[in-house]
Amino acid sequence: MDFEKTVLGMIQKKKINEASQELESHIDIKPIVEKAENFEIACEQDAKQALSMSLQARKLKKALEEKRSEIVRPHIDFQRAVNSFAKEYTATLEKIEERLKGKLEIWLEAQKTFQPNFCDLMIEVEDGKLTQKEEIDFCIEDFDLIPPNYLKVDEKKIKEAIKMGMRNIPGIKIFPKKTISMRVNNG
Numbered sequence: 001m002d003f004e005k006t007v008l009g010m011i012q013k014k015k016i017n018e019a020s021q022e023l024e025s026h027i028d029i030k031p032i033v034e035k036a037e038n039f040e041i042a043c044e045q046d047a048k049q050a051l052s053m054s055l056q057a058r059k060l061k062k063a064l065e066e067k068r069s070e071i072v073r074p075h076i077d078f079q080r081a082v083n084s085f086a087k088e089y090t091a092t093l094e095k096i097e098e099r100l101k102g103k104l105e106i107w108l109e110a111q112k113t114f115q116p117n118f119c120d121l122m123i124e125v126e127d128g129k130l131t132q133k134e135e136i137d138f139c140i141e142d143f144d145l146i147p148p149n150y151l152k153v154d155e156k157k158i159k160e161a162i163k164m165g166m167r168n169i170p171g172i173k174i175f176p177k178k179t180i181s182m183r184v185n186n187g
Contacts (some may be wrong), residue, residue: 026067
């Protein structure tokens with residue numbers, strides 16, 4: 001078993017090295033890395049050059065992602081097929097388990113009629129055991145009465161409200177924030 005893991009690990013490392021080499025041969029980022037590393041902006045021309053290098057980096061990133069996708073696509077398709085197959089089997093097995101568990105629960109409830117002290121029970125078989133215990137659970141009856149320390153902030157709803165024009169939400173500071181966006185010209 002350890003030998004198999006070692007061999008599989010070696011094969012996997014070899015494939016990773018091959019993929020890395022293929023990506024490196026397709027896209028060379030060394031020139032832009034060296035140029036951008038200590039780049040200083042002192043004038044408008046430098047700013048334009050920085051913008052150009054930044055957009056070139058974005059283009060290279062896109063090309064790298066396309067090549068990476070091309071390399072891993074067959075593996076992803078294989079993984080999806082295996083996952084789909086396993087998901088079907090898992091769903092079927094879960095249905096069997098739940099159906100039989102439900103039947104066991106009904107049987108256990110019926111046993112209370114014959115044995116009133118039948119609240120904690122354990123049935124053991126070769127494959128495992130079933131244990132019935134009484135636990136404490138909850139359901140919400142009146143949301144308005146729940147103490148604040150048991151509630152969670154819904155950031156998605158807050159962002160949606162701000163996007164729709166809301167500028168005053170009690171307990172929340174809403175403020176402008178500057179961001180810079182860049183657009184790559186495809187060409």
